[in-house]
Amino acid sequence: MSAARPLAVYVHIPFCVRVCGYCDFNTYAGMDAVKDAYTAAVVAEIEAWAPRIAGREVTSVSFGGGTPGEMAAGSLVAIIDAVRAAAALAPAAEISLEANPGTTSAPALRDLARAGVNRISFGAQSFDASELAFLDRVHTPEATSASLHLAREAGIRSVNLDLMYGLPDQTPAAWQATLGRALDLAPEHLSLYALTVEPGTPLDGRVERGEVAPLDPDAVAAMYEDAAERLAASGYRQYELSNWARPGHESRHNLVYWTWGDYLGIGAGAHGFLDGERFENVAHPRAYIDAVRHDGRAIAEAVRPDAATSMSDWLALRLRLVEGFNAAAFATTFGESLEAAAGPPLDACRAAGILEDSGGRLRLTPRGRLLHNEVAVQVMLHLQERAEESPSVTRGGASGVA
């Protein structure tokens, strides 16, 4: 089954110049001294996976973090070369990199483009200097424009800007101004994220102490809907809850996640999903380096999800796609019809105007896009209850991937 299936490779780079107050990613500041050892460990981990992935076609390599752009270009090129040596990197593979505006030089971008990097995502977040200061970002609005132009000059064909909305005190006009500045730069792709207060972050502490008041959820929802309208009018197609693209510039790597495809997770704290098994690496960079030196790999946990978990994961991911999914794909994957597995919660969401059937596909309605989590939770609870009531129905795993 697996030999014919394409593979995506995610490489986690867990370093940032400083850690932003709202961030709960697996990332660390002040660890420049271990970067070379980390690169060597990532290359060694890829080599350790080689026997398992030999013959698989790698359709995308994605450097995420953290801030991959903080690594020396030569280190990233060495990692790309290691993937090429371990598996068949498709000639048209998408090779992407996350970077902070203002931190990637023209020579580094040219080296990366020569090594095959054809997509870059800048964490722009805002074009308002006071909002960037609130977010602890190290760059200026001007740095985003300059970095985007450098990426274009280097020949990188797809540029994404990440933007954040729903910041405390952010007005609709301020959000529109940021959107306008982003659209003026004509990126090929835009990712819009609502600020979320993650437990345990410095921002969470500020909210607890009453120093910061989160924006009203209705105001945040209105910002999302206004942005969706404006981006559609500007020629961007929304293809996922948080993602808009010019035709042909959708993130092929992320589409692997949303369609339940196989991906290898390389690096500290990285997650992978291969042949129905989920992996998670040890999180701290030093522990990761030590584990790879010792064992070749650094897997902290490997689980094969049961059928109920797989079904709810599959549905939650597919419903992130604006086009939704064909029920036949679910049946092909799990050997059971969608209606038999999850009919009651899906029918309730249809009745509430959150889900709709369109052109043979089931998808969220525009209003339902704001309620994806609620749908996913209802489906998950139903599938878990069903599994507890009749374990034999859902004991088996997935039969394949459609």
Ligand code: SF4
């Ligand atoms: S730059 Fe990104 S990954 Fe790094 S701390 Fe800030 S939000 Fe987190």
